Each structure stands twice: as C-alpha cells, then as structure tokens.
Amino acid sequence: MTFDPESLGRTRSDLAAALRDERRRAGLTQTTLARRCNMSQTKISNIESGKIAPTIVDVELILETLGAQGSVATDILALARSAHTEWQDGWASQRRGLDKKQNELTRLEAVTTEFRFFLPTMITGLLATPDYVRASLSRSSGDIAKVIAKKLERQRVLMDSSKSFTFLLTEQAVRWPLLPPLAMALQLDRLASLSRIPHLRLGVIPLGLPGPVDETPLSVFTVYDRRLVQVETHTGALILRDYKDVAAYREDFERYEAHAVWGDDCRELLGEWAGRFTRQRQ
DSSP: OOOOGGGHHHHHHHHHHHHHHHHHHHTOOHHHHHHHHTOOHHHHHHHHHTSSOOOHHHHHHHHHHHTOOHHHHHHHHHHHHHHTEEEEEHHHHHHHOHHHHHHHHHHHHHTOSEEEEEESSSOOGGGOOHHHHHHHTTTOOSOHHHHHHHHHHHGGGGGOTTSEEEEEEEHHHHHOOOSOHHHHHHHHHHHHHHTTSTTEEEEEEOTTSOOOOSOOOOOEEEEETTTEEEEEOSSEEEEEOOHHHHHHHHHHHHHHHTTOBOHHHHHHHHHHHHHHHHHHHO
C-alpha cells in the first residue's frame, strides 16, 4: 500500500468495512466472532462501526479466526497499519498556530513515562536555551513569542523524576552553529548541566568514532513509551502507533545508543566544543 497522507482519515472506516465484510463472508455473527477471539461483542461492534481502531494484534487475531488468507489478509493488515498512522502537515500547523502544536505535545508528555529522543540534526526545544529556541523559529510566522514561551514552559517536564528521558544527539546536531559563538557555548553548557539530572541521560555520537555502518541516520524521531513514535520531516511529522513501527524505532535507537558517549566522557566533549566556540569570539 502506497502512503497517501490524504487517505489516512478514511482508513479507519475502510478497515471497519473490510473486517465487517469478512465476518459476513465467513458466516459468523459479531457475538460468535467475539467469543472465538476472546473479545467482547461491544468491542467487535465498535471496530466494525469505526468507533475504535483495532490494534494490529486484534486484526491479526480476527483474520485468523475468520480464516482470511492471501491478498485479502494482506490488504486488511495494510489498512490496519495505515489506521495507526497520522500525518501532521507542517503548513497546516503554521496556519492554525504553532502554539497549538505545543499544547498537544504538553498533553502527550504529561501521560508519557519513558522518552527516547534521536536528534541527528539539531538540539530539541526541551534542551534549548531561550536564544536557541528563538533562532530555531526564525523562519516561522505568527505569534512566535507565544510559541517560544510555551516551548520553554514544556521544559518543566524534565524535572519530573517519575519520568525517564534519553536524549541521543549526533556531533553535528550539537555543533551546528545556529547561534553566534558565545551563545552556542552557553547552549552546550546547558546540555552538560542537564546531563547531570539523575533521570535524564544525554549522549552524543562523535564523528571521530566508529558508528553504525548498517544504516545512516536520516530523521529526527521521538519514542513515547511503547505508545507511539513521532518522525519529523522538513514539511511535517508522521505519527506511528503500530506496535511493529514503535518496536522498529526502539531497535534503531538502541543501535545508535551503543555508539554514543555518556556521562563524564560526554560532558568532556561538550566542554571541549563549548571552548572552541568561546575562542571563536576572542
């Protein structure tokens, strides 16, 4: 199935219709299917009406129970995966106000316990100084002051010791000169300070050390528990909720994680790079 952002809103109803048709083809009632799948009849009804999107595991179990095979099963599973995919258009976010996106992230962060941030291009707002946040929004339109304030407010979540954070940055992301040298030195000092928070791990993948050779890091992504992954692109973001997608990104994160430096070694690198920025100003 090809990816078509405009089709994502229709996928849940298409999936509901396909599962309903397969149940009827198999000659089963909702009650019988529910019993054989060890689900409630209400859940089956809600799936077939499109009120809820079933998990991939649910769909696999239903298809197995119905005896669906071949291209029919493949197509329905593809619909199920798309039902767990959301495209957030960057231009649409600009039009409705970037502060609304910050509100959504605040709500997501409130219910998340374990965070994994992979940052190959630049420093994320949760770790940024006010100057860095402002510079990162320089090409945005609208009330930027409100967006900056909300981004900085979101940083309070880092102080919640009931949550755990792992930030993994490449050397390029850390050293990309988004600000004048002295301001960049202050940004790197902030990274070093935050890395001392007990429930926050911050690592850097240096360019001079052997890294993962099986693939090249391409996209910024964040894993929220085992709930979802947000993959950022130049024009928007993909939200993936399929457990297979989440597991794949967690595995990618672990591979890159193994090539990073942490703790005192990381802070030593950050201090060295901050010193280079400071000397540029002199």
